[in-house]
Amino acid sequence: MPQIILNGKETEFAEGETLRSFLRSRKPGVKNLIVEWNGKILTEKDPLETFTLKDGDTLNLFSMVGGG
Amino acid sequence: MNVNLYLTDSQRAVLEKAKIGVAGLGGLGSNVLSHLVRAGIRRFVAADFDVVSASNLNRQFFFADQIGMKKTEALAANLRRINPDLELDFRDLRLTGENTRDLFAGCDAVAEAFDKAEAKTMLIGALAQTDIPVVAASGLAGFGRSNDIRLHKVNPRLYIAGDLASGISPELTPSSPRVGIASAMEANTVIALLLGEEV
Numbered sequence: 419m420p421q422i423i424l425n426g427k428e429t430e431f432a433e434g435e436t437l438r439s440f441l442r443s444r445k446p447g448v449k450n451l452i453v454e455w456n457g458k459i460l461t462e463k464d465p466l467e468t469f470t471l472k473d474g475d476t477l478n479l480f481s482m483v484g485g486g
Numbered sequence: 487m488n489v490n491l492y493l494t495d496s497q498r499a500v501l502e503k504a505k506i507g508v509a510g511l512g513g514l515g516s517n518v519l520s521h522l523v524r525a526g527i528r529r530f531v532a533a534d535f536d537v538v539s540a541s542n543l544n545r546q547f548f549f550a551d552q553i554g555m556k557k558t559e560a561l562a563a564n565l566r567r568i569n570p571d572l573e574l575d576f577r578d579l580r581l582t583g584e585n586t587r588d589l590f591a592g593c594d595a596v597a598e599a600f601d602k603a604e605a606k607t608m609l610i611g612a613l614a615q616t617d618i619p620v621v622a623a624s625g626l627a628g629f630g631r632s633n634d635i636r637l638h639k640v641n642p643r644l645y646i647a648g649d650l651a652s653g654i655s656p657e658l659t660p661s662s663p664r665v666g667i668a669s670a671m672e673a674n675t676v677i678a679l680l681l682g683e684e685v
Contacts, residue, residue, distance in 0.1 A: 450603040452610055454640050461611035463583075480638060480646055482610075483653030485627040485660050486514040486601040 420473035431471050438466035445479065452480040487571040490526035497681055501526040504680050507589070507596035507618075508532040509581055509609050511557040513665040514623055514672065515599030516547035519561065521673035523568045527680075531593060533577040534558055545662040581605070586612040595676045598622035599669070603653065610644065617643070621675045625649035626668040627658040635667050637675060637685065645685065647671035 419430040424444075431440055437455060441462075445451065453460040455477050460466065471477075493501065504527050508515045511534035519530065534557045538548045552560040558576035566572055577589065586609060590596050596618055598609045606622060613620050625648035626635060634649040647668045652658055678685045 450607045452607065452640065452644075452646070454644075457641050459610065459614040459641060459644055461607050461614070463611055478640065480624065480640060481650050482603045482606040482622070482624045482646075483627075483648075483651065484601060484603045485625070485652070485654040486510060486512050486599055486623060486665065 420471070422471055422473075422475040422477050424477050425479060435471050436467050437469040437471065437477075440471060440477075441466065441479075448481065450482040452482060454478040454480070487569050488526070489524060489569045493526055498526060500680055501677070502528055504594045505529040505531065505592060506676060507593035508599055509586070509590075509596060510534055510599035510601065510605070511561050511576070512536070512542065512599065512601055513545040513660055513662075514669045515597065516557075516561055516564075517545075517666055517669035518597045518599055518673045518676075519565055520547050520568070521670055522676065523565050523572065525673070525677050527677075528569065528571060529573040531575045531577075531589060532558070532561075533579050533581050533589060535578055535580045545660055545665045581609065583608055583612050587616065590618060593618055595619045595621060595679055597672050597676060599672070601654075614644075619643045619645075619679050621645045621647070621672045621679075623647045623668040623672055625652045626664045627652045627654045627660055628664060629661050632664075632667060635664065635671065637671050639685065645675050647675070 421428045536557050538552045538555050558578045562574050600606050638646045675685050
């Protein structure tokens with residue numbers, strides 16, 4: 419199985435999986451994520467279904483919660 | 487007026503010409519601005535559509551006799567009591583995915599200082615494709631757990647201060663100390679980025 423580095427940990431993913439489907443299965447129902455994918459900053463408003471994960475990608479997820 | 491007598495000449499030169507954006511003038515934004523003005527920064531662009539209310543006084547840089555005033559007006563007055571010589575472009579409006587990039591064009595950094603998680607994400611998304619560094623905050627409700635509030639470097643142009651988990655809820659309310667820690671971290675990061683110091 420190919421692997422990405424998710425928040426510093428090696429994590430397997432299915433060949434051909436997109437960023438959108440990966441987040442849906444690993445972070446179901448989590449809203450307001452900031453996604454850092456190979457240095458690029460993305461949010462759920464970006465076309466995550468068009469980005470296909472590759473072996474060795476780095477992915478870091480940051481949860482934005484309310485309060486200020 | 488030079489309010490920070492401790493700066494070197496080169497630090498003063500950098501901070502005096504900097505222009506900083508602040509998105510939201512509540513608990514985070516009002517305190518971020520207080521720190522930045524005291525540091526010697528003079529030029530700001532900021533937006534907030536709210537008025538000062540009694541529930542703000544537990545953590546925001548406003549005073550009891552300002553309840554009912556526009557936050558843009560009340561905060562401008564308070565900051566000018568620290569330094570009368572400020573260039574403040576404070577807009578009484580709601581920031582959206584459409585107007586955010588235009589408002590903050592030309593800023594050297596933007597501090598995200600909203601209350602709502604959706605607005606925080608919107609701002610980061612809106613500025614993600616620009617060269618403007620963004621310093622945001624997430625996870626600061628409640629009391630205690632000071633050491634859980636950290637600065638997370640997402641990439642060289644995005645930093646998030648907070649514990650990334652403690653959202654506002656009936657059990658976890660906003661407080662001056664924890665909002666203060668996060669806003670001081672945001673301000674400290676903005677200053678470090680401007681001066682080329684380690685964040």
